[in-house]
Amino acid sequence: xxxxxxxxxxxxxxxxxxxxxxxxxxxxxxxxxxxxxxxxxxxxxxxxxxxxxxxxxxxxxxxxxxxxxxxxxxxxxxxxxxxxxxxxxxxxxxxxxxxxxxxxxxxxxxxxxxxxxxxxxxxxxxxxxxxxxxxxxxxxxxxxxxxxxxxxxxxxxxxxxxxxxxxxxxxxxxxxxxxxxxxxxxxxxxxxxxxxxxxxxxxxxxxxxxxxxxxxxxxxxxxxxxxxxxxxxxxxxxxxxxxxxxxxxxxxxxxxxxxxxxxxxxxxxxxxxxxxxxxxxxxxxxxxxxxxxxxxxxxxxxxxxxxxxxxxxxxxxxxxxxxxxxxxxxxxxxxxxxxxxxxxxxxxxxxxxxxxxxxxxxxxxxxxxxxxxxxxxxxxxxxxxxxxxxxxxxxxxxxxxxxxx
Amino acid sequence: xxxxxxxxxxxxxxxxxxxxxxxxxxxxxxxxxxxxxxxxxxxxxxxxxxxxxxxxxxxxxxxxxxxxxxxxxxxxxxxxxxxxxxxxxxxxxxxxxxxxxxxxxxxxxxxxxxxxxxxxxxxxxxxxxxxxxxxxxxxxxxxxxxxxxxxxxxxxxxxxxxxxxxxxxxxxxxxxxxxxxxxxxxxxxxxxxxxxxxxxxxxxxxxxxxxxxxxxxxxxxxxxxxxxxxxxxxxxxxxxxxxxxxxxxxxxxxxxxxxxxxxxxxxxxxxxxxxxxxxxxxxxxxxxxxxxxxxxxxxxxxxxxxxxxxxxxxxxxxxxxxxxxxxxxxxxxxxxxxxxxxxxxxxxxxxxxxxxxxxxxxxxxxxxxxxxxxxxxxxxxxxxxxxxxxxxxxxxxxxxxxxxxxxxxxxxxxxxxxxxxxxxxxxxxxxxxxxxxxxxxxxxxxxxxxxxxxxxxxxxxxxxxxxxxxxxxxxx
Ligand code: SF4
Numbered sequence: 001x002x003x004x005x006x007x008x009x010x011x012x013x014x015x016x017x018x019x020x021x022x023x024x025x026x027x028x029x030x031x032x033x034x035x036x037x038x039x040x041x042x043x044x045x046x047x048x049x050x051x052x053x054x055x056x057x058x059x060x061x062x063x064x065x066x067x068x069x070x071x072x073x074x075x076x077x078x079x080x081x082x083x084x085x086x087x088x089x090x091x092x093x094x095x096x097x098x099x100x101x102x103x104x105x106x107x108x109x110x111x112x113x114x115x116x117x118x119x120x121x122x123x124x125x126x127x128x129x130x131x132x133x134x135x136x137x138x139x140x141x142x143x144x145x146x147x148x149x150x151x152x153x154x155x156x157x158x159x160x161x162x163x164x165x166x167x168x169x170x171x172x173x174x175x176x177x178x179x180x181x182x183x184x185x186x187x188x189x190x191x192x193x194x195x196x197x198x199x200x201x202x203x204x205x206x207x208x209x210x211x212x213x214x215x216x217x218x219x220x221x222x223x224x225x226x227x228x229x230x231x232x233x234x235x236x237x238x239x240x241x242x243x244x245x246x247x248x249x250x251x252x253x254x255x256x257x258x259x260x261x262x263x264x265x266x267x268x269x270x271x272x273x274x275x276x277x278x279x280x281x282x283x284x285x286x287x288x289x290x291x292x293x294x295x296x297x298x299x300x301x302x303x304x305x306x307x308x309x310x311x312x313x314x315x316x317x318x319x320x321x322x323x324x325x326x327x328x329x330x331x332x333x334x335x336x337x338x339x340x341x342x343x344x345x346x347x348x349x350x351x352x353x354x355x356x357x358x359x360x361x362x363x364x365x366x367x368x369x370x371x372x373x374x375x376x377x378x379x380x381x382x383x384x385x386x387x388x389x390x391x392x393x394x395x396x397x398x399x400x401x402x403x404x405x
Numbered sequence: 406x407x408x409x410x411x412x413x414x415x416x417x418x419x420x421x422x423x424x425x426x427x428x429x430x431x432x433x434x435x436x437x438x439x440x441x442x443x444x445x446x447x448x449x450x451x452x453x454x455x456x457x458x459x460x461x462x463x464x465x466x467x468x469x470x471x472x473x474x475x476x477x478x479x480x481x482x483x484x485x486x487x488x489x490x491x492x493x494x495x496x497x498x499x500x501x502x503x504x505x506x507x508x509x510x511x512x513x514x515x516x517x518x519x520x521x522x523x524x525x526x527x528x529x530x531x532x533x534x535x536x537x538x539x540x541x542x543x544x545x546x547x548x549x550x551x552x553x554x555x556x557x558x559x560x561x562x563x564x565x566x567x568x569x570x571x572x573x574x575x576x577x578x579x580x581x582x583x584x585x586x587x588x589x590x591x592x593x594x595x596x597x598x599x600x601x602x603x604x605x606x607x608x609x610x611x612x613x614x615x616x617x618x619x620x621x622x623x624x625x626x627x628x629x630x631x632x633x634x635x636x637x638x639x640x641x642x643x644x645x646x647x648x649x650x651x652x653x654x655x656x657x658x659x660x661x662x663x664x665x666x667x668x669x670x671x672x673x674x675x676x677x678x679x680x681x682x683x684x685x686x687x688x689x690x691x692x693x694x695x696x697x698x699x700x701x702x703x704x705x706x707x708x709x710x711x712x713x714x715x716x717x718x719x720x721x722x723x724x725x726x727x728x729x730x731x732x733x734x735x736x737x738x739x740x741x742x743x744x745x746x747x748x749x750x751x752x753x754x755x756x757x758x759x760x761x762x763x764x765x766x767x768x769x770x771x772x773x774x775x776x777x778x779x780x781x782x783x784x785x786x787x788x789x790x791x792x793x794x795x796x797x798x799x800x801x802x803x804x805x806x807x808x809x810x811x812x813x814x815x816x817x818x819x820x821x822x823x824x825x826x827x828x829x830x831x832x833x834x835x836x837x838x839x840x841x842x843x844x845x846x847x848x849x850x851x852x853x854x855x856x857x858x859x860x861x862x863x864x865x866x867x868x869x870x871x872x873x874x875x876x877x878x879x880x881x
Contacts, residue, residue, distance in 0.1 A: 066614075070607070071641045073683070075632035078674045118667040138866070180848045210813030239815060261806060261814060262754065292738060293541065294780045294807070297745040298754055300720075301504045308502070330809060332784075332867050333737060341733040342539075348734035351709065355716045355738040359746075362720045378713055385662040392661020397629035397694070401581045401603070402556045404521065405696040405729055 077118055082311040086110040086318050086366075087280040088124070089255055091169065091232055092203025098228025098253065102201035105168060107284070107366040108320030113307060114364040115386050122387045126361060128368045128376050129169035129205050130161035131326050134184075134192050135176045140335035142349035143372050154192055155199035162200045165373040166380060171205035171234065172196055177218050178209035186221035193222055197229070205232040205257075205369065212240040220248050227252035232322075232367075235259035235286055238270050246277035257322055259286040262295075262302050264309070268316040280319070284367065289323040291331035292356045299323075300363050307364035320366035328356035329371060350374040358382060419476065421445040427469040429460040448477070451499070451507070480677040481685050481724070483510065484623045484649045486550070486601045487577025493549050495601075495623075495651060495724045496687030501677035503750050511747040512718075513725040514739065515550035515579055517693060520557050520566035527566065531574045533731040539740065542783040546740040548576075552603075552727045553591065555582035560590035568594035579603055579625075579727065585612030592620050601625060601725075604653060610638055614645040622649075625689055629655030630664050632671065636683040643683075651725065652684070656691040658714050659698075666721055673722040687724035690715070696729050708735045715739045719746060755805035756782045760829035764795035768836040769881035771796045773864065773871070774822055775843060776803040776811050785868040792872035797834065801825040808845040819852030826857050837881040843868070 088109040093099025105127055112120035134154045139147070146165075150157040154172060161167040172193055176184040196204065206222055208215030219233050235257040236245045249256045256278055260266040267285055274283055287306055290299045303321055310318035328334055334352035337345055353375035357368055361379065370376050424445035432440040436458045438447060447453040455461060455473050462470065483497030493513045500506045516534040518527045531551060539546040553570050555563040563582060570578065571594060578600035582588045588602060599620075604627035605613035617624040624647050628634035632654060639650055654668035655661075669688055675681035695711035712735035715726050719742055730736070755777045763786075775785045777800050789796055801821050803811040811817030826832065826840070840859040842850060844866030854861045865874050 066646065067641050067644045070610070070637055071644060072637045073633070073640050075636045075671075075684070076675070076679075076681075077632075077671055078679045078681075080674075080678075115663070115666055116670060117663050118671055178848070210815070212815065237814065261804065261810070261816070288810070290780075290807075293741040293745065294784075295754070295778070296742070297503075297748050297750070300746070301502075301750050304502060305504050327810075330807070332869055333741070336867065336869065342737055344734060347705065347709065348737065351712055351734065351738050354713050355742055358713060358716050359720050359742065362717070374709075378709075382662070382713070382717070385659060386666065387663075388660075389663040390660035392630060392655075392657035392659070392664060394629040394631070394655060394657075394661070396697070397655045397657070398583060398606070398627065400691055400694045400697060401554050401583060402558065403554075403693075403697055404519070404556050405699065 079119055082111055083313040084311045084315065084318050086307070086310050086320060087283070089281055089284055089320050091230055091255060093228045093230035093253060097230070099226075099230055100197060100201065101203050101229060104230065105203050110307075110311070110364070113311065114362055117386070117389055121389070124366070125383050125387045126366050126368060126379075127168035128166075128370055128379060129171045130165060130167035130376065131171050131173060131369060131371050132157040132161060132196070133173045133175055134189075135182065137173075137175060140329055140345075140349055142335065142346045143329070145346070146373050155195040158196045158200045162202055165376055167202065167376065169203045169205060169232075169367075170196065170200055171207050171369050173207040174218060175209055177211075177214055179211055179214055181209070183214075186218045189218045190221055190225050193226065197226065203230065203232070205234050207234045212237060216240050216245055219245060223248045223252040223254050226254075230254055232257055232284060234322075234369075236270070236274065238266065242270070242273045243277065246274050250277050250282065255282050255284060257284050257286050258319070260288065262288045262290075262298055264302065264306055264317065267306065268314075271316045271319065280315070283319050284322050285317075285319045286322045286324065289325055289327045289356070289360065291328045291334070292352055292359070293331045293333060296356055296359060300359050303360060303363035303365060321364055322367040323357070323360045323365040323369065325353060325357045325360065325365075325368045325375075326371040328353040354378045419449050421449050423476070424448045424473065427473050428458065429466060431460065433460060435459045451509070479509070479685075480680070481673070481687060482649070484601075484651060484687050486513075486579070486599060486623055488597065488599050489575065491575045491577060492599075493577050493725075498673075498677065498722075498724075501673055503746065507749045507751070508747045510724065511743045512723050513549040514715075514736070514743070515552040515725060515727045516548060516731055517552040517554055517581075517727055517729050518566070518570060519554045520559070520562045522566075524569055527569055528573055530731060531570065531576075535574060535576065537731075537733070537736060537740075539737060540787075541741060541744060542780065542787060544744055546737075546744060548736070548740070550577050550579060550601075550725070552579040552581055555584070555587050555591070558582070558584065558587060560587045563587050564590040564594045567591040571595040571598055577601070579725075583609060585609050585616060588613070589616055592616060592622070596620060599623070601651060603627070605638060605642060607634060607638070610641060611645075614642055614647050617642075617647045617649075618645075623651060624649065625651045625653050626686075627653040627655070630657070630661065630668065631655075632668060635672075636681075639683045639686065650686045651689050652686045653689040653691070656694050656714070656718070658692070658695055658710065666717070669718070669722045688722055690718035690723035690726045692718060693727050693729040708732055711735065712739060716742055719743050752779070754779055755802075756800065758800045758802040758825065760831055761786065761798040761800060763789045763798065764793065766795040766797055766834070768834065770835060771841055771875060771879050771881075772799065772831055772835060772839070773797070773841045773843075774799040774801055774825065775868075776801055776806055776808055776817055778803065778805045778807045778811075781807045785871070788868040788871050792875070794872065794875060796875075797829075797831050799825050799829045799831060808843045812846055812848055817846060817849070819849045819856045822849075822853050823856035823858075826859065835881075839881065841874075841879075 086108045092101035092104040109123040158170045176182040232255045306317045334349045350372040428441040438444040481496040481498035484495045494510045497509045534548045537548045581603040602624045604625040626638045672684045675684035692715040708730040758777045803816040806816040838859045841864040847863045850861045
């Protein structure tokens, strides 16, 4: 399986046959959800006559002598220098390092904005961690059809994510520890994580339930039990006991995901509190991801600003960025059954996720927490193409004009 | 390069005082503002145009007017394609990064037709482009242009196709042929439509320049992955008298994707940060090249690739893109993305908390709550409005969090909901005590019941289902 995948990637196939199958499967799914009415036709917002002065005054200009030959000039690539460097963070502890992971993954280390490869080559390509839940959660159909056999079995789910969907890492969402849900014990959470560490040997992200007290208790137990595995602890928030969390993360050699709600000042503040206990190389930040159509504009700009600030020397923001790209599915257009002209949602949904991911890729995200296998595959393909920097055959480009699809 | 002297003041460096100094300073209010200073402030924020000050257009202010025009000139020229109501403006960008100001003139999306398609197929594709319409938080998302390509290379066929297209639609056109004779033949079928001409290359630039001048059309300059040639052509065409240019550095989606991204980024940076006038034109991307090496790839996969490539180009500075696929599932994410990227970044994330009233509710009308995250609020509000129901909506202050992230991040708690209900005064407006809560807040339903004293009904997870829910379940 892995070999086959490797070969396809080498051959530059944009989609593996597996993925074709996956996408083709949507036909098998019955469609039954609520129907959204297509919007009424309305006048186009930007209508209105254009002011006359916007029209060009070409006649006057044309009176000058026309050039007879090309006026050759050079384009000067606008290279900038940056005083800052994004921290490099290693995830996953290998056997030699006190862990059991097959290999480590390093992210960050950028010295130029995302994919400005005319300035700097990509040092560490962004990576994808796939979501695995420790209990049944509401999933959209487009996602469910790919994981329905493993829901409720996190270890099997993790294996599927790595072996079939090509995940670089796996995120274990410990939803069941939520006091308002199952209130599972830290011991039970440790057991789930134990099963996953045995099922896959990629670096792991440990996700909590969002309860600041319970999460800290569970993280304490997990970081201790799995000392040396260099997990990413997702996440440390302002309303947690930051000192306690930072200490057990550091003591046991893990990495903290510093999570703040779309506000760079809050992000700086939390990072400063973490610096008392953790090194720069122990912190990744999550500035909050909102879905395409539901706040992606804020997320994009916030992340782009953070990355530029980090490169300009703001060390408090010079951390690799993680994105909960799965949030794309919070947009109703990602999962809702809509009028026929917007169907099938089995394609619209993953495209919603990948559009969210690619937008944030270009803002500088280093680690993507994702859900749909087709979205993951596409993000990895695009990243690989950008990193390889292979040259195009430019002589063929103009053929698009006479192309007969 | 020598054109660097023309470096303009960056957007941040302009102050209202700079503008005010050049205005007539009579405070005549003809512009609709209280005084000249207020007008100057709006100018700096690009909320009004200097053409809205009538006195400024008088002879004695000519110099000041010209000076102001120059000061306010965007780093990327605004190029108008088409005529009349549906004309589109391309470019007009002031800044490279969205947080620096606002991006103006959203990326225009063009759908292609060819001169070898049947008239039915042409009509169908135009219909699909024109009928594409999606209501999104108060905006109507639409497609913008039709690209007519000559695949036949035959002047008469192209003319017939352009004629058919021009008769069928008011949408602005892009006429595509690298053969100037063919292109002119097409232009003769729509001589006054001011289409965008595609494209001037190293081989044909002189003929294309003549056409652009003769028919008063904007012209695309194409130099695949060769920025030296691209700016050389731009320089030459400007000297030739063609002022309205669009730059096409080539779109490569497989090998060459990195170069494509670099070219778009470098051109935009040179224009916005370096004051490089030859780079200061709208940029064109061609995601439909995804169809070029289609081979026996499934059509869905090609459409998928075209769609995500368009997204990359929209984020990285394309001012116009040409697409072949017309499927709603592929175009919808891109039109929403474009709307997102082009909204004013100064727009607040949160709305005012408090009680919102829909229709003419009475003492038996349903009461909902939602968070004050702007997008959550507008989504819920538009769903309630569109169903024309009478209802109260309590907007809870969650520091701008959505429902699910609010619950997870403890920004939306039972305490806050209970307090918001009290503060809203809704208890004196209805006689029942039933609160419909978002499905995504079901985790805190028990606590809300306890703290507010209201009976909690867990509503749908998505507000689009509110109207149905009310019909099926609501009883005061
Ligand atoms: S119209 Fe012009 S002169 Fe009159 S108040 Fe407005 S800005 Fe001042």
